[in-house]
Amino acid sequence: MSRNTDATACTLRTRQIDQYSPCRAIVRSNNLPKLPVPPLQQTCVRYLASLEPLISEEEMTHTHKLMDEFLRPGGVGERLQKSLERRARKTENWLTDWWMQSSYLDSRMPVAMYTSPGVVLPKMHLQDRQGQMRFAAKLIAGVLDFKSMIDSDTLPVEYLGGKPLCMDQYYQVLSSCRIPGPKRDTVVNYAIGKTPPTHITVVHNFQFFVLDVYNSDGSPLTVDQLYVQLEKIWNSSLQTNKEPVGILTSNHRNTWGKAYNNLIKDKTNKESVRSIQKSIFTVCLDAPKPRVSDEMYFNKVAAQMLHGGGSRWNSGNRWFDKTLQFIIGEDGSCGLTYEHAPAEGPPIVFLVDHVVDYMKRSEMVRTPMIPLSMPQKLRFNITPEIKKDIEKAKQNMNIMVHDLDVRVLNFTHYGRKFPKSHKMSPDAFIQMALQLAYYRMYQTCCPTYESTSLRMFKLGRTEAVRSTTTESLQFTKAMDDPSKHVQNSEKAALLEKAIKFLFPCDQAIHGQGIERHMLGLKMIAIEDLTSLPEIFMDTSFAVASHFNLYTSQVGSKTDCVMCLGPMVPDGYGICYNPMDDHINFAVTAFNSCEETNATKLSQFLEDSLLDMKTLLEQVSKTQ
Numbered sequence: 309m310s311r312n313t314d315a316t317a318c319t320l321r322t323r324q325i326d327q328y329s330p331c332r333a334i335v336r337s338n339n340l341p342k343l344p345v346p347p348l349q350q351t352c353v354r355y356l357a358s359l360e361p362l363i364s365e366e367e368m369t370h371t372h373k374l375m376d377e378f379l380r381p382g383g384v385g386e387r388l389q390k391s392l393e394r395r396a397r398k399t400e401n402w403l404t405d406w407w408m409q410s411s412y413l414d415s416r417m418p419v420a421m422y423t424s425p426g427v428v429l430p431k432m433h434l435q436d437r438q439g440q441m442r443f444a445a446k447l448i449a450g451v452l453d454f455k456s457m458i459d460s461d462t463l464p465v466e467y468l469g470g471k472p473l474c475m476d477q478y479y480q481v482l483s484s485c486r487i488p489g490p491k492r493d494t495v496v497n498y499a500i501g502k503t504p505p506t507h508i509t510v511v512h513n514f515q516f517f518v519l520d521v522y523n524s525d526g527s528p529l530t531v532d533q534l535y536v537q538l539e540k541i542w543n544s545s546l547q548t549n550k551e552p553v554g555i556l557t558s559n560h561r562n563t564w565g566k567a568y569n570n571l572i573k574d575k576t577n578k579e580s581v582r583s584i585q586k587s588i589f590t591v592c593l594d595a596p597k598p599r600v601s602d603e604m605y606f607n608k609v610a611a612q613m614l615h616g617g618g619s620r621w622n623s624g625n626r627w628f629d630k631t632l633q634f635i636i637g638e639d640g641s642c643g644l645t646y647e648h649a650p651a652e653g654p655p656i657v658f659l660v661d662h663v664v665d666y667m668k669r670s671e672m673v674r675t676p677m678i679p680l681s682m683p684q685k686l687r688f689n690i691t692p693e694i695k696k697d698i699e700k701a702k703q704n705m706n707i708m709v710h711d712l713d714v715r716v717l718n719f720t721h722y723g724r725k726f727p728k729s730h731k732m733s734p735d736a737f738i739q740m741a742l743q744l745a746y747y748r749m750y751q752t753c754c755p756t757y758e759s760t761s762l763r764m765f766k767l768g769r770t771e772a773v774r775s776t777t778t779e780s781l782q783f784t785k786a787m788d789d790p791s792k793h794v795q796n797s798e799k800a801a802l803l804e805k806a807i808k809f810l811f812p813c814d815q816a817i818h819g820q821g822i823e824r825h826m827l828g829l830k831m832i833a834i835e836d837l838t839s840l841p842e843i844f845m846d847t848s849f850a851v852a853s854h855f856n857l858y859t860s861q862v863g864s865k866t867d868c869v870m871c872l873g874p875m876v877p878d879g880y881g882i883c884y885n886p887m888d889d890h891i892n893f894a895v896t897a898f899n900s901c902e903e904t905n906a907t908k909l910s911q912f913l914e915d916s917l918l919d920m921k922t923l924l925e926q927v928s929k930t931q
């Protein structure tokens with residue numbers, strides 16, 4: 309990301325979303341096709357092919373035997389497929405509820421770092437506290453402007469590859485919140501109730517406030533009015549010795565579930581919690597962090613977005629269950645974090661693009677001031693038991709913070725224009741660079757997960773593509789061939805072939821992926837059968853699903869980058885935003901794992917991208 313920029317200087321580019329339709333988002337999902345259940349044989353053949361680069365011949369032989377048994381005519385595979393097809397006929401989307409449940413709401417890991425992504429925006433040059441308030445006021449107004457499109461069903465429908473996308477996720481991100489449960493969480497969307505909320509929550513120095521953002525005539529507060537209200541909040545939350553109640557939301561879900569019941573036993577606490585949950589979104593006015601070198605700046609901001617920096621800094625200045633939390637630091641750091649259960653990254657960054665655009669246009673216009681009431685401070689009665697829970701949550705958060713290594717790589721040598729000029733898909737090209745980087749670091753490949761959209765279908769979420777293929781392994785091996793016998797032309801041909809073999813991305817977005825189909829077959833087996841078919845208990849299945857590389861492209865017009873934690877203890881979380889002439893990456897890894905190192909992988913990634921460019925240029929010259 310470019311340093312030294314402000315909101316008005318954010319680079320714009322055309323998104324992967326091809327065009328806008330004037331038709332209204334009321335067709336947010338109604339007219340879309342249902343997610344198909346792919347043919348069983350097709351998925352199984354592709355599944356076996358995806359194992360090839362990852363497991364031994366011996367394991368492969370064993371898995372083939374299990375697959376033959378699974379696919380036996382009249383056997384368990386056929387039965388499960390029929391059940392799944394029945395479910396698909398009866399439901400709007402056979403996958404979405406299972407996906408939300410199994411990936412998010414059943415997970416007992418903390419949402420902070422483990423499932424909630426962060427988004428880092430370019431640094432703002434805020435001179436002082438007033439600058440922070442002014443920026444926050446404009447940002448709030450921008451989000452409310454976006455909300456007005458949702459409320460009036462005038463959100464432009466997005467398209468991908470010429471096909472309209474499901475807009476439902478946009479209706480889930482405002483006024484919603486995750487609620488902890490003892491075994492399973494829920495998400496409540498207050499926008500669909502009889503009295504949709506008209507307030508946001510603002511948190512400063514760990515103190516929460518209700519800020520009404522609409523006038524009595526229903527018009528949104530102006531930037532000017534918001535600024536005045538934010539000043540009032542700031543001035544009445546100067547004490548820094550308050551209990552960070554919000555840090556409770558960062559704990560393991562079972563622990564938080566118990567602490568939650570304890571917290572809301574008190575009527576005042578219950579009302580305060582409800583106000584936060586019901587609010588349209590949260591704005592976190594963060595305290596400044598210790599100064600760091602320019603080189604480290606974005607790493608620190610990414611960490612701030614993911615977890616707040618620990619209990620001494622801003623981790624208590626959050627309500628991690630809240631779907632959308634915008635974060636604005638006194639030092640100009642800004643971005644957001646969001647709770648993943650209701651939506652994926654693309655709708656979130658689309659909202660960000662709109663807000664950034666809005667902020668460029670909006671000026672502080674002095675409006676005649678009708679006195680507004682003081683925003684309500686939310687009170688919490690802290691009993692000794694709650695205090696104990698807060699202390700436990702602080703300790704846990706500090707351990708997590710120390711464990712997460714976050715690197716933001718601003719690759720400035722070229723952007724997505726370069727692979728395009730060589731007639732290659734930028735996304736597949738970057739995936740191959742990740743393969744090469746990993747291979748160079750470990751001299752082997754690993755299971756790789758890339759998120760792809762299923763929003764061409766009604767209520768569609770994501771599919772995952774396994775981007776480590778036999779072809780990608782051939783390319784990475786050839787690139788660093790120790791015998792030096794492989795010619796550049798051959799390396800380039802292998803790269804081209806590996807990129808072409810990433811067409812699973814295309815199959816995946818059209819509902820023909822293997823990952824979610826396998827999940828569906830497994831889930832239906834759990835529901836229908838007394839025992840799980842062996843194919844799901846096979847070592848190969850476990851090995852190939854241990855995604856050491858968990859990757860996601862979240863492209864945006866704004867020069868930002870999304871970041872997320874690794875999926876497995878010995879893995880990496882990698883997000884990237886390919887802009888026209890540069891690429892923003894965020895790489896995370898756990899410090900507790902001796903084998904992983906985010907800085908080292910980022911370095912290998914930079915070198916790989918450079919080497920791949922040199923290779924293509926050299927080969928082009930000789931042609």
Ligand code: COA
Nearest residue numbers: 324652653728731732733734735736759760761813860861
């Ligand atoms: N030659 C020239 N140009 C090419 C090309 C080729 N062979 N192949 C692709 N391109 C172009 C495309 O036309 C497109 O052009 P545009 O920028 O003018 O629209 C551009 O390169 C980008 O295409 P590509 O990199 O192939 O794919 P993408 O940007 O559409 O991204 C996915 C691919 C899989 C990431 C995307 O489809 C997707 O699913 N995104 C959602 C991911 C998601 O939900 N993540 C969840 C995060 S929580």
